[in-house]
Amino acid sequence: xxxxxxxxxxxxxxxxxxxxxxxxxxxxxxxxxxxxxxxxxxxxxxxxxxxxxxxxxxxxxxxxxxxxxxxxxxxxxxxxxxxxxxxxxxxxxxxxxxxxxxxxxxxxxxxxxxxxxxxxxxxxxxxxxxxxxxxxxxxxxxxxxxxxxxxxxxxxxxxxxxxxxxxxxxxxxxxxxxxxxxxxxxxxxxxxxxxxxxxxxxxxxxxxxxxxxxxxxxxxxxxxxxxxxxxxxxxxxxxxxxxxxxxxxxxxxxxxxxxxxxxxxxxxxxxxxxxxxxxxxxxxxxxxxxxxxxxxxxxxxxxxxxxxxxxxxxxxxxxxxxxxxxxxxxxxxxxxxxxxxxxxxxxxxxxxxxxxxxxxxxxxxxxxxxxxxxxxxxxxxxxxxxxxxxxxxxxxxxxxxxxxxxxxxxxxxxxxxxxxxxxxxxxxxxxxxxxxxxxxxxxxxxxxxxxxxxxxxxxxxxxxxxxxxxxxxxxxxxxxxxxxxxxxxxxxxxxxxxxxxxxxxxxxxxxxxxxxxxxxxxxxxxxxxx
Amino acid sequence: xxxxxxxxxxxxxxxxxxxxxxxxxxxxxxxxxxxxxxxxxxxxxxxxxxxxxxxxxxxxxxxxxxxxxxxxxxxxxxxxxxxxxxxxxxxxxxxxxxxxxxxxxxxxxxxxxxxxxxxxxxxxxxxxxxxxxxxxxxxxxxxxxxxxxxxxxxxxxxxxxxxxxxxxxxxxxxxxxxxxxxxxxxxxxxxxxxxxxxxxxxxxxxxxxxxxxxxxxxxxxxxxxxxxxxxxxxxxx
Numbered sequence: 001x002x003x004x005x006x007x008x009x010x011x012x013x014x015x016x017x018x019x020x021x022x023x024x025x026x027x028x029x030x031x032x033x034x035x036x037x038x039x040x041x042x043x044x045x046x047x048x049x050x051x052x053x054x055x056x057x058x059x060x061x062x063x064x065x066x067x068x069x070x071x072x073x074x075x076x077x078x079x080x081x082x083x084x085x086x087x088x089x090x091x092x093x094x095x096x097x098x099x100x101x102x103x104x105x106x107x108x109x110x111x112x113x114x115x116x117x118x119x120x121x122x123x124x125x126x127x128x129x130x131x132x133x134x135x136x137x138x139x140x141x142x143x144x145x146x147x148x149x150x151x152x153x154x155x156x157x158x159x160x161x162x163x164x165x166x167x168x169x170x171x172x173x174x175x176x177x178x179x180x181x182x183x184x185x186x187x188x189x190x191x192x193x194x195x196x197x198x199x200x201x202x203x204x205x206x207x208x209x210x211x212x213x214x215x216x217x218x219x220x221x222x223x224x225x226x227x228x229x230x231x232x233x234x235x236x237x238x239x240x241x242x243x244x245x246x247x248x249x250x251x252x253x254x255x256x257x258x259x260x261x262x263x264x265x266x267x268x269x270x271x272x273x274x275x276x277x278x279x280x281x282x283x284x285x286x287x288x289x290x291x292x293x294x295x296x297x298x299x300x301x302x303x304x305x306x307x308x309x310x311x312x313x314x315x316x317x318x319x320x321x322x323x324x325x326x327x328x329x330x331x332x333x334x335x336x337x338x339x340x341x342x343x344x345x346x347x348x349x350x351x352x353x354x355x356x357x358x359x360x361x362x363x364x365x366x367x368x369x370x371x372x373x374x375x376x377x378x379x380x381x382x383x384x385x386x387x388x389x390x391x392x393x394x395x396x397x398x399x400x401x402x403x404x405x406x407x408x409x410x411x412x413x414x415x416x417x418x419x420x421x422x423x424x425x426x427x428x429x430x431x432x433x434x435x436x437x438x439x440x441x442x443x444x445x446x447x448x449x450x451x452x453x454x455x456x457x458x459x460x461x462x463x464x465x466x467x468x469x470x471x472x473x474x475x476x477x478x479x480x481x482x483x484x485x486x487x488x489x490x491x492x493x494x495x496x497x498x499x500x501x502x503x504x505x506x507x508x509x510x511x512x513x514x515x516x517x518x519x520x521x522x523x524x525x526x527x528x529x530x
Numbered sequence: 531x532x533x534x535x536x537x538x539x540x541x542x543x544x545x546x547x548x549x550x551x552x553x554x555x556x557x558x559x560x561x562x563x564x565x566x567x568x569x570x571x572x573x574x575x576x577x578x579x580x581x582x583x584x585x586x587x588x589x590x591x592x593x594x595x596x597x598x599x600x601x602x603x604x605x606x607x608x609x610x611x612x613x614x615x616x617x618x619x620x621x622x623x624x625x626x627x628x629x630x631x632x633x634x635x636x637x638x639x640x641x642x643x644x645x646x647x648x649x650x651x652x653x654x655x656x657x658x659x660x661x662x663x664x665x666x667x668x669x670x671x672x673x674x675x676x677x678x679x680x681x682x683x684x685x686x687x688x689x690x691x692x693x694x695x696x697x698x699x700x701x702x703x704x705x706x707x708x709x710x711x712x713x714x715x716x717x718x719x720x721x722x723x724x725x726x727x728x729x730x731x732x733x734x735x736x737x738x739x740x741x742x743x744x745x746x747x748x749x750x751x752x753x754x755x756x757x758x759x760x761x762x763x764x765x766x767x
Contacts, residue, residue, distance in 0.1 A: 286658030289649065291627055291641045301630030303617070310619040379615040385581040387632045388604035528583060 007114035022368045052137040064221040069238035076130035080123040088175020090462030108328040109267030123164030162252045165259035196316045304401040321366030323410045328418030336420045343458040353427040356417045360435045361482045369472030370402040370443045374450030375464040391524035402443035409433045437508040444515035446474040451526040471486035531557045531717040537587030547573045548739040555715045562730035570739040571719040579609035590621040608677035618662035629676040643679040664735040687718035727756040
């Protein structure tokens with residue numbers, strides 16, 4: 001047990017250090033890291049609280065509070081899976097310290113358990129952020145008073161702790177499948193991308209269906225609960241939280257058993273699994289033909305593209321926003337009729353173009369391609385340093401690569417939304433201008449964050465792409481800027497309609513110019529100092 | 531080809547890794563740089579390659595000041611660290627083309643050189659595989675090929691013999707000699723004193739960041755062996 005805790009300490013410490021960058025001597029940087037985590041916690045609690053209260057408003061009068069916990073539980077399960085399934089291959093099976101730790105006198109089950117525990121802790125946070133606000137909402141809004149007893153909170157705590165066990169077991173199995181396939185398929189990255197693509201499609205299908213169910217809640221809540229019999233553990237969890245100890249016990253067993261099977265089962269064959277997943281022998285059948293030459297900039301850009309498309313973890317985490325952006329535009333065109341019906345029903349009360357801009361901005365925030373690109377150089381940084389290329393072109397290539405992906409998707413989404421929402425030409429121009437300025441901000445700010453909070457010694461790419469402070473700030477600071485834009489739009493409305501549009505545009509333009517200038521003036525020195 | 535004048539490097543916290551080092555590597559020379567662990571060899575090589583900043587002194591390569599004109603200096607240089615990490619998401623051939631593109635190597639020349647060095651190091655057949663699937667020795671060979679195809683005027687190598695099999699080591703020595711015959715220079719660090727003694731025209735010995743002896747190998751060694759001289763200078767004999 002002592003050895004397990006020592007290993008667990010290393011896993012968790014590594015995760016925390018990468019999230020907060022607190023290893024550096026700068027207290028300011030550590031404080032920024034802690035601040036970013038608090039911001040995420042606040043956003044998680046706020047969003048979960050908002051959804052829970054919306055559901056509770058509909059369901060409490062008909063005494064169907066149980067559905068709030070079913071839906072929020074499913075949300076936590078799917079969200080956790082989405083968040084951690086990508087991480088498993090790197091964190092559990094692909095750590096660079098595998099050789100070191102496997103050579104030590106510790107059981108492989110303990111090693112496997114310590115790695116899985118890091119995944120469990122991430123899922124636990126997810127579960128806490130989603131279910132705790134649902135509990136609070138239940139305590140304040142329910143008419144039956146079920147949330148007022150201490151035992152209710154004890155049962156909720158059991159659910160919060162147990163649910164991530166199930167999440168973790170599913171994540172580890174999916175991660176093991178991905179690792180297995182990438183070791184067996186010649187084009188490993190392609191195989192992983194296909195698996196992840198199918199998985200993401202399933203998650204989106206589930207999310208859309210869940211949305212449909214929520215829409216029909218008021219009319220037929222009992223029927224909705226009936227139709228969820230396939231998700232029996234979630235029903236048991238919800239009934240358990242609301243007072244049925246037997247079902248809570250059944251749910252807890254449903255979480256513990258798969259987790260134990262995964263940890264002890266895979267733990268027994270951990271050494272074989274790690275060896276099999278890493279075993280990729282070089283082929284010996286290449287025939288050299290005439291090679292083609294290209295310029296320095298193209299070579300660097302192609303290198304960024306190879307890393308992005310050849311690293312499924314990076315592609316699916318940073319590229320999901322691109323899919324959402326294009327998907328949203330196409331969906332708006334396809335569902336044009338319904339969308340306009342809804343807008344007509346609202347009687348022109350909604351600021352359509354600003355909402356479209358905000359949604360596009362939100363999608364762009366999740367395209368954190370540039371922010372981790374500095375840290376991903378990691379041990380390879382010497383190659384760029386010894387190359388006859390100045391620091392400034394290197395930084396612009398990294399910024400430019402994100403723009404190369406985000407700008408076409410932004411234009412496509414903007415045009416689709418303009419057509420679907422029948423925006424006047426002036427508003428369409430403002431929408432596109434704002435979105436393109438936001439693309440520049442996001443890319444340049446991302447590179448700046450990568451330079452300010454580098455994580456060059458990460459044990460795998462997962463740590464950089466999912467847990468580094470640069471990525472957190474690269475996503476949430478532009479999101480906060482979107483919030484300020486919304487505030488300026490609202491304030492500008494008191495002056496004149498033109499001011500409402502101009503003020504956010506000016507803010508975006510100033511932010512974009514500031515990021516570009518800082519990157520141009522300070523960026524090279526920051527890169528040299530790494 | 532390489533001129534180091536009064537070079538010093540102090541790490542944050544005040545530790546002086548290298549103190550007032552000066553040496554000169556001429557075209558056509560193989561220059562060995564030896565010293566015990568932590569003497570300052572790698573720190574010096576990294577500064578010469580423009581990978582690491584330094585506090586004092588001037589380093590010029592083929593007339594280009596590494597601080598004032600780093601891109602010009604790097605264009606004529608190839609550097610290999612002791613444990614070269616190469617992009618694992620690339621195939622071997624992609625990596626060689628990437629390096630060749632950065633150094634503006636013409637298509638015809640790179641095809642010829644990749645074939646020449648790839649065949650010699652028995653790596654051509656593996657060039658279509660991802661670097662992630664290479665063994666340590668294969669990566670070392672690929673890194674060496676990537677250095678040779680640049681046809682550098684100055685080749686900087688940090689412990690180049692570590693990880694290479696005897697036939698690859700033998701080949702490499704031959705190619706280093708060939709490079710020097712064509713007017714280039716080689717500046718490398720090593721702990722293999724026998725190799726340094728046989729291969730190098732000049733040798734410098736560094737101890738605690740200070741140059742304690744340098745000169746033509748024959749003069750430095752005299753009737754003794756490099757090992758004896760080294761141990762005597764290190765105060766271990």
